[in-house]
Amino acid sequence: MVEIVDRLEDLRILSTPWNEIAEPFGNPLLRHEWFVACAEAFCPPQQLSIVIVRSKGKITAAAPLVSVRQKGIERLELLGCSFLFEPGGFIYEDLAALEELVEGIVALKRPLLLRRVPSSAEEIRLLRGRSERHAYTTVKETEGSLWLSCKGGWAEFESALSSSRRACFRRAKRRAEAEGKVQFEMVSPDAENVDRYLEELLVVETAGWKGQHGTALQLNEPLKRFFYLYAQAAARLGLLRLGFFRMDKKAIASILAVQCAGRLWVLKTGYDEKWARCSPGALLMHEMIRYAFKQGLEGYEFLGIDEPWLRVWTDQAHAYVSTRTYPYSPKGLFGLGVDLSCQAGGKVMRRFK
Numbered sequence: 001m002v003e004i005v006d007r008l009e010d011l012r013i014l015s016t017p018w019n020e021i022a023e024p025f026g027n028p029l030l031r032h033e034w035f036v037a038c039a040e041a042f043c044p045p046q047q048l049s050i051v052i053v054r055s056k057g058k059i060t061a062a063a064p065l066v067s068v069r070q071k072g073i074e075r076l077e078l079l080g081c082s083f084l085f086e087p088g089g090f091i092y093e094d095l096a097a098l099e100e101l102v103e104g105i106v107a108l109k110r111p112l113l114l115r116r117v118p119s120s121a122e123e124i125r126l127l128r129g130r131s132e133r134h135a136y137t138t139v140k141e142t143e144g145s146l147w148l149s150c151k152g153g154w155a156e157f158e159s160a161l162s163s164s165r166r167a168c169f170r171r172a173k174r175r176a177e178a179e180g181k182v183q184f185e186m187v188s189p190d191a192e193n194v195d196r197y198l199e200e201l202l203v204v205e206t207a208g209w210k211g212q213h214g215t216a217l218q219l220n221e222p223l224k225r226f227f228y229l230y231a232q233a234a235a236r237l238g239l240l241r242l243g244f245f246r247m248d249k250k251a252i253a254s255i256l257a258v259q260c261a262g263r264l265w266v267l268k269t270g271y272d273e274k275w276a277r278c279s280p281g282a283l284l285m286h287e288m289i290r291y292a293f294k295q296g297l298e299g300y301e302f303l304g305i306d307e308p309w310l311r312v313w314t315d316q317a318h319a320y321v322s323t324r325t326y327p328y329s330p331k332g333l334f335g336l337g338v339d340l341s342c343q344a345g346g347k348v349m350r351r352f353k
Helices: 008-012 015-025 032-042 095-107 122-130 154-160 163-179 194-206 221-236 273-278 280-294 308-312 330-352
Strands: 002-005 050-055 058-063 065-070 073-078 112-118 135-149 182-187 240-247 250-260 263-271 299-301 316-327
Touching: 002 095, 008 032, 015 032, 015 058, 032 221, 050 065, 050 095, 058 095, 073 330, 095 122, 112 122, 112 135, 122 135, 122 316, 135 330, 154 280, 163 182, 163 273, 163 280, 182 280, 194 221, 194 240, 194 250, 194 263, 221 240, 221 250, 240 280, 250 273, 250 280, 263 273, 263 280, 273 280, 280 299, 316 330
Parallel strands: 073 112, 263 299
Antiparallel strands: 002 050, 050 058, 065 073, 112 316, 135 299, 135 316, 182 240, 240 250, 250 263
Protein backbone atom coordinates (compact mmCIF):
# COMPACT_ATOMS: atom_id res chain seq x y z
CA MET A 1 0.00 0.00 0.00
CA VAL A 2 1.30 3.45 -0.97
CA GLU A 3 0.51 6.54 1.11
CA ILE A 4 1.63 10.15 1.44
CA VAL A 5 3.01 11.66 4.65
CA ASP A 6 2.32 15.39 4.47
CA ARG A 7 2.53 16.48 8.13
CA LEU A 8 5.71 17.02 10.14
CA GLU A 9 4.24 15.34 13.22
CA ASP A 10 3.52 12.21 11.17
CA LEU A 11 7.10 12.18 9.86
CA ARG A 12 8.53 12.54 13.38
CA ILE A 13 6.95 9.32 14.63
CA LEU A 14 8.56 7.25 11.85
CA SER A 15 12.06 7.41 13.38
CA THR A 16 12.53 3.72 14.25
CA PRO A 17 11.04 2.08 11.12
CA TRP A 18 12.69 4.67 8.86
CA ASN A 19 16.18 4.11 10.27
CA GLU A 20 15.76 0.34 10.22
CA ILE A 21 15.39 0.58 6.43
CA ALA A 22 18.07 3.28 6.05
CA GLU A 23 20.70 1.43 8.12
CA PRO A 24 21.92 -0.95 5.36
CA PHE A 25 22.56 2.03 3.05
CA GLY A 26 25.27 3.27 5.46
CA ASN A 27 24.57 6.93 4.70
CA PRO A 28 23.61 9.49 7.39
CA LEU A 29 22.02 11.68 4.70
CA LEU A 30 19.30 9.05 4.26
CA ARG A 31 18.48 8.73 7.96
CA HIS A 32 15.34 10.00 9.66
CA GLU A 33 17.00 12.76 11.72
CA TRP A 34 18.41 14.34 8.54
CA PHE A 35 14.99 14.65 6.91
CA VAL A 36 13.19 15.80 10.04
CA ALA A 37 15.71 18.66 10.36
CA CYS A 38 15.21 19.45 6.64
CA ALA A 39 11.44 19.48 7.06
CA GLU A 40 11.56 21.75 10.11
CA ALA A 41 14.05 24.20 8.59
CA PHE A 42 13.04 24.37 4.93
CA CYS A 43 9.52 23.05 4.43
CA PRO A 44 6.46 25.27 4.97
CA PRO A 45 3.20 23.56 5.98
CA GLN A 46 1.39 21.64 3.24
CA GLN A 47 4.55 21.03 1.18
CA LEU A 48 5.70 17.67 2.57
CA SER A 49 4.92 14.87 0.09
CA ILE A 50 6.81 11.89 1.49
CA VAL A 51 5.78 8.73 -0.33
CA ILE A 52 5.93 5.54 1.74
CA VAL A 53 5.08 1.90 1.08
CA ARG A 54 3.57 -0.32 3.77
CA SER A 55 3.26 -4.08 3.71
CA LYS A 56 1.20 -5.70 6.49
CA GLY A 57 1.41 -2.44 8.41
CA LYS A 58 5.20 -2.25 8.19
CA ILE A 59 7.05 0.47 6.23
CA THR A 60 9.16 -1.13 3.51
CA ALA A 61 10.19 1.87 1.35
CA ALA A 62 10.16 5.66 1.43
CA ALA A 63 10.84 8.56 -0.93
CA PRO A 64 11.58 11.75 1.06
CA LEU A 65 9.91 14.22 -1.29
CA VAL A 66 8.63 17.76 -0.99
CA SER A 67 6.39 19.82 -3.25
CA VAL A 68 8.18 22.88 -4.64
CA ARG A 69 6.68 25.65 -6.79
CA GLN A 70 9.11 27.54 -9.01
CA LYS A 71 8.46 29.60 -12.15
CA GLY A 72 4.85 28.51 -12.13
CA ILE A 73 5.72 24.80 -12.00
CA GLU A 74 4.85 22.62 -9.04
CA ARG A 75 7.14 19.59 -8.86
CA LEU A 76 8.32 16.98 -6.42
CA GLU A 77 11.94 17.15 -5.26
CA LEU A 78 14.12 15.43 -2.69
CA LEU A 79 13.56 17.05 0.68
CA GLY A 80 16.33 19.53 1.55
CA CYS A 81 18.31 19.14 -1.68
CA SER A 82 17.48 22.62 -3.03
CA PHE A 83 19.05 24.18 0.09
CA LEU A 84 21.89 21.79 0.93
CA PHE A 85 22.71 20.32 -2.51
CA GLU A 86 23.94 17.13 -0.88
CA PRO A 87 23.47 13.66 -2.44
CA GLY A 88 20.20 11.86 -1.71
CA GLY A 89 17.87 9.10 -2.79
CA PHE A 90 15.17 6.66 -1.71
CA ILE A 91 15.31 3.97 0.97
CA TYR A 92 13.80 0.51 0.59
CA GLU A 93 13.84 -2.92 2.17
CA ASP A 94 14.08 -4.86 -1.12
CA LEU A 95 13.63 -4.45 -4.84
CA ALA A 96 9.93 -5.37 -4.73
CA ALA A 97 9.28 -2.57 -2.23
CA LEU A 98 11.21 -0.11 -4.38
CA GLU A 99 9.22 -1.14 -7.46
CA GLU A 100 5.97 -0.45 -5.60
CA LEU A 101 7.35 2.89 -4.40
CA VAL A 102 8.33 3.98 -7.90
CA GLU A 103 4.96 2.92 -9.31
CA GLY A 104 3.26 4.98 -6.62
CA ILE A 105 5.32 8.05 -7.51
CA VAL A 106 4.66 7.67 -11.24
CA ALA A 107 0.92 7.31 -10.49
CA LEU A 108 0.93 10.79 -8.90
CA LYS A 109 1.45 12.23 -12.42
CA ARG A 110 3.50 15.15 -11.13
CA PRO A 111 6.79 16.54 -12.48
CA LEU A 112 9.71 15.09 -10.52
CA LEU A 113 13.27 16.35 -10.02
CA LEU A 114 15.87 14.21 -8.25
CA ARG A 115 19.22 15.96 -7.87
CA ARG A 116 22.50 14.20 -7.12
CA VAL A 117 21.35 10.61 -6.85
CA PRO A 118 24.08 7.94 -7.20
CA SER A 119 24.41 7.02 -10.87
CA SER A 120 24.07 3.33 -9.97
CA ALA A 121 20.88 3.86 -7.91
CA GLU A 122 18.11 1.37 -8.63
CA GLU A 123 15.47 4.09 -8.35
CA ILE A 124 16.91 5.83 -11.42
CA ARG A 125 16.72 2.66 -13.50
CA LEU A 126 13.19 1.90 -12.35
CA LEU A 127 11.93 5.45 -12.83
CA ARG A 128 13.15 5.45 -16.41
CA GLY A 129 11.51 2.10 -17.08
CA ARG A 130 8.19 2.73 -15.30
CA SER A 131 7.70 6.24 -16.70
CA GLU A 132 8.72 5.37 -20.26
CA ARG A 133 5.15 5.23 -21.59
CA HIS A 134 3.72 7.84 -19.25
CA ALA A 135 6.31 10.62 -19.08
CA TYR A 136 9.31 12.31 -20.67
CA THR A 137 12.44 11.59 -18.58
CA THR A 138 15.96 12.99 -18.73
CA VAL A 139 19.01 11.74 -16.84
CA LYS A 140 22.20 13.83 -16.77
CA GLU A 141 25.51 13.57 -14.97
CA THR A 142 25.98 16.16 -12.24
CA GLU A 143 28.62 17.16 -9.69
CA GLY A 144 30.33 14.28 -7.91
CA SER A 145 31.75 14.22 -4.39
CA LEU A 146 35.19 13.07 -3.29
CA TRP A 147 35.95 10.35 -0.79
CA LEU A 148 39.01 8.72 0.69
CA SER A 149 39.67 5.13 1.72
CA CYS A 150 41.21 4.83 5.19
CA LYS A 151 42.07 1.15 4.95
CA GLY A 152 45.78 1.48 4.21
CA GLY A 153 46.83 3.17 7.44
CA TRP A 154 47.83 6.75 8.22
CA ALA A 155 51.56 6.39 7.53
CA GLU A 156 50.91 4.90 4.10
CA PHE A 157 48.40 7.63 3.26
CA GLU A 158 50.66 10.50 4.34
CA SER A 159 53.68 9.10 2.51
CA ALA A 160 51.57 8.99 -0.67
CA LEU A 161 51.08 12.77 -0.53
CA SER A 162 53.55 14.67 -2.67
CA SER A 163 56.72 15.85 -0.94
CA SER A 164 55.86 19.45 -1.88
CA ARG A 165 52.42 19.12 -0.27
CA ARG A 166 53.88 17.71 2.95
CA ALA A 167 56.39 20.57 2.98
CA CYS A 168 53.54 23.08 2.54
CA PHE A 169 51.77 21.63 5.57
CA ARG A 170 54.94 21.83 7.67
CA ARG A 171 55.59 25.46 6.66
CA ALA A 172 51.99 26.46 7.36
CA LYS A 173 52.11 24.88 10.80
CA ARG A 174 55.42 26.60 11.61
CA ARG A 175 53.92 29.95 10.60
CA ALA A 176 50.96 29.30 12.89
CA GLU A 177 53.20 28.26 15.80
CA ALA A 178 55.19 31.46 15.38
CA GLU A 179 51.98 33.42 16.04
CA GLY A 180 50.82 31.63 19.18
CA LYS A 181 49.92 28.34 20.82
CA VAL A 182 48.43 25.94 18.25
CA GLN A 183 45.90 23.30 19.27
CA PHE A 184 43.78 20.86 17.27
CA GLU A 185 40.64 19.84 19.13
CA MET A 186 38.27 17.00 18.17
CA VAL A 187 35.06 16.84 20.22
CA SER A 188 31.91 14.75 20.29
CA PRO A 189 29.58 17.00 22.31
CA ASP A 190 26.38 15.84 23.93
CA ALA A 191 23.07 17.61 23.32
CA GLU A 192 23.59 19.89 26.34
CA ASN A 193 26.92 21.29 25.11
CA VAL A 194 26.52 21.28 21.35
CA ASP A 195 25.08 24.81 21.03
CA ARG A 196 28.14 26.56 22.47
CA TYR A 197 30.40 24.73 20.01
CA LEU A 198 28.08 25.62 17.14
CA GLU A 199 28.29 29.28 18.12
CA GLU A 200 32.08 29.06 17.77
CA LEU A 201 31.71 27.38 14.40
CA LEU A 202 29.38 30.15 13.16
CA VAL A 203 31.79 32.87 14.29
CA VAL A 204 34.67 31.19 12.44
CA GLU A 205 32.67 30.70 9.26
CA THR A 206 31.41 34.29 9.21
CA ALA A 207 35.01 35.53 9.53
CA GLY A 208 35.93 33.79 6.28
CA TRP A 209 35.03 34.28 2.63
CA LYS A 210 31.52 32.92 3.24
CA GLY A 211 30.84 35.88 5.51
CA GLN A 212 32.24 38.29 2.93
CA HIS A 213 30.03 36.79 0.19
CA GLY A 214 26.93 36.64 2.39
CA THR A 215 26.69 32.83 2.33
CA ALA A 216 27.68 32.09 5.95
CA LEU A 217 25.17 30.26 8.15
CA GLN A 218 24.92 33.28 10.43
CA LEU A 219 23.41 35.20 7.50
CA ASN A 220 21.03 32.46 6.31
CA GLU A 221 18.36 31.70 8.89
CA PRO A 222 16.90 28.50 7.30
CA LEU A 223 20.36 26.94 6.87
CA LYS A 224 21.39 28.00 10.36
CA ARG A 225 18.22 26.45 11.78
CA PHE A 226 18.84 23.23 9.87
CA PHE A 227 22.40 22.79 11.18
CA TYR A 228 21.33 23.54 14.76
CA LEU A 229 18.50 21.04 14.58
CA TYR A 230 20.56 18.36 12.85
CA ALA A 231 23.63 18.85 15.05
CA GLN A 232 21.48 18.51 18.18
CA ALA A 233 19.90 15.30 16.86
CA ALA A 234 23.31 13.89 15.80
CA ALA A 235 24.74 14.78 19.23
CA ARG A 236 21.91 12.91 20.99
CA LEU A 237 22.73 9.85 18.88
CA GLY A 238 26.49 10.15 19.52
CA LEU A 239 27.23 10.76 15.82
CA LEU A 240 28.41 14.38 15.88
CA ARG A 241 32.11 15.19 15.50
CA LEU A 242 33.46 18.76 15.60
CA GLY A 243 37.02 19.75 14.77
CA PHE A 244 38.67 23.05 15.72
CA PHE A 245 42.04 24.62 14.96
CA ARG A 246 42.73 26.95 17.88
CA MET A 247 45.25 29.75 18.12
CA ASP A 248 45.81 30.72 21.77
CA LYS A 249 42.51 28.92 22.55
CA LYS A 250 40.57 30.92 19.94
CA ALA A 251 39.03 28.90 17.09
CA ILE A 252 40.31 30.00 13.67
CA ALA A 253 39.10 27.01 11.64
CA SER A 254 36.27 24.51 12.18
CA ILE A 255 34.73 21.38 10.69
CA LEU A 256 31.31 19.88 11.41
CA ALA A 257 31.05 16.17 10.61
CA VAL A 258 29.22 13.02 11.62
CA GLN A 259 30.71 9.59 12.20
CA CYS A 260 28.36 6.97 10.81
CA ALA A 261 28.61 3.52 9.24
CA GLY A 262 32.39 3.40 9.65
CA ARG A 263 32.99 6.71 7.88
CA LEU A 264 33.47 10.36 8.70
CA TRP A 265 31.12 12.62 6.72
CA VAL A 266 32.08 16.32 6.45
CA LEU A 267 29.08 18.66 6.33
CA LYS A 268 30.51 22.12 7.03
CA THR A 269 33.94 23.78 7.02
CA GLY A 270 35.15 27.30 7.68
CA TYR A 271 38.18 29.35 8.65
CA ASP A 272 39.04 32.89 9.71
CA GLU A 273 40.34 34.74 6.65
CA LYS A 274 42.71 36.78 8.84
CA TRP A 275 44.82 33.64 9.35
CA ALA A 276 44.85 32.55 5.69
CA ARG A 277 48.67 32.67 5.55
CA CYS A 278 48.71 29.78 8.03
CA SER A 279 46.30 27.64 5.94
CA PRO A 280 44.17 26.77 8.99
CA GLY A 281 41.42 25.13 6.93
CA ALA A 282 43.83 22.78 5.15
CA LEU A 283 45.71 21.94 8.35
CA LEU A 284 42.49 21.14 10.19
CA MET A 285 41.27 18.96 7.31
CA HIS A 286 44.59 17.11 7.47
CA GLU A 287 44.07 16.50 11.19
CA MET A 288 40.48 15.35 10.68
CA ILE A 289 41.67 12.82 8.12
CA ARG A 290 44.33 11.67 10.61
CA TYR A 291 41.54 11.26 13.18
CA ALA A 292 39.57 9.05 10.75
CA PHE A 293 42.61 6.80 10.23
CA LYS A 294 43.41 6.61 13.95
CA GLN A 295 39.78 5.65 14.70
CA GLY A 296 40.10 2.75 12.28
CA LEU A 297 37.33 4.05 10.04
CA GLU A 298 36.82 2.70 6.53
CA GLY A 299 36.53 6.01 4.74
CA TYR A 300 36.35 9.78 4.78
CA GLU A 301 33.53 11.48 2.85
CA PHE A 302 34.17 15.09 1.80
CA LEU A 303 30.57 15.58 0.59
CA GLY A 304 29.74 18.89 -1.11
CA ILE A 305 31.06 18.89 -4.66
CA ASP A 306 34.32 17.83 -6.27
CA GLU A 307 36.59 20.88 -5.91
CA PRO A 308 40.26 21.29 -6.94
CA TRP A 309 41.50 22.13 -3.44
CA LEU A 310 40.14 18.81 -2.14
CA ARG A 311 42.08 16.87 -4.77
CA VAL A 312 45.14 17.36 -2.58
CA TRP A 313 43.94 14.38 -0.55
CA THR A 314 42.22 12.10 -3.04
CA ASP A 315 41.05 11.62 -6.61
CA GLN A 316 38.36 9.05 -5.74
CA ALA A 317 34.89 10.38 -6.52
CA HIS A 318 31.29 9.21 -6.27
CA ALA A 319 29.32 9.74 -9.48
CA TYR A 320 25.83 11.25 -9.37
CA VAL A 321 23.06 12.02 -11.82
CA SER A 322 20.04 14.29 -11.81
CA THR A 323 16.80 13.10 -13.34
CA ARG A 324 13.74 15.07 -14.41
CA THR A 325 10.41 13.41 -15.17
CA TYR A 326 7.53 15.20 -16.90
CA PRO A 327 4.22 13.27 -17.05
CA TYR A 328 2.26 13.40 -20.29
CA SER A 329 -0.35 15.67 -18.69
CA PRO A 330 -1.10 19.41 -18.97
CA LYS A 331 0.95 20.20 -15.85
CA GLY A 332 3.80 17.93 -16.89
CA LEU A 333 4.04 19.28 -20.42
CA PHE A 334 3.79 22.85 -19.17
CA GLY A 335 6.70 22.16 -16.82
CA LEU A 336 8.74 20.66 -19.64
CA GLY A 337 8.09 23.72 -21.79
CA VAL A 338 9.13 26.15 -19.06
CA ASP A 339 12.30 24.22 -18.26
CA LEU A 340 13.29 23.97 -21.92
CA SER A 341 12.69 27.70 -22.36
CA CYS A 342 14.85 28.49 -19.32
CA GLN A 343 17.64 26.23 -20.59
CA ALA A 344 17.54 27.84 -24.03
CA GLY A 345 17.54 31.32 -22.49
CA GLY A 346 20.51 30.40 -20.33
CA LYS A 347 22.48 29.22 -23.36
CA VAL A 348 21.74 32.48 -25.20
CA MET A 349 22.82 34.57 -22.21
CA ARG A 350 26.08 32.61 -21.86
CA ARG A 351 26.76 33.06 -25.56
CA PHE A 352 26.58 36.84 -25.34
CA LYS A 353 28.55 37.24 -22.13
